Amino acid sequence: MRDFVERLLDEREELYIKMTKLEHFIQSDKAESMDKIAFLLLTAQLEAMKTYHRVLDERITLLFKERIDLLLK
Numbered sequence: 001m002r003d004f005v006e007r008l009l010d011e012r013e014e015l016y017i018k019m020t021k022l023e024h025f026i027q028s029d030k031a032e033s034m035d036k037i038a039f040l041l042l043t044a045q046l047e048a049m050k051t052y053h054r055v056l057d058e059r060i061t062l063l064f065k066e067r068i069d070l071l072l073k
Contacts, residue, residue, distance in 0.1 A: 005063055012056045019049045 025031055026042060034042075 005060070008056060008060050008063070012053065012060065015049060015053050015056065019046065019053060022046050022049070 022042065023046060026039075026046060031039060031042070
């Protein structure tokens with residue numbers, strides 16, 4: 001189970017790094033010169049990544065809660 005939690009934490013961290021880079025790109029001057037549809041797709045991708053990040057947070061929280069509950073029994 002520990003390996004699974006570590007993989008979730010690693011995935012969350014990697015996703016956060018990618019989200020941050022994409023967010024900086026979207027806010028940069030380079031993004032202004034992009035095709036509108038491509039820009040909208042990148043914006044949608046960022047929103048999907050944020051949703052996925054929140055889901056990972058909830059899954060990690062649940063796993064830690066379950067561990068605490070097991071320890072308290």
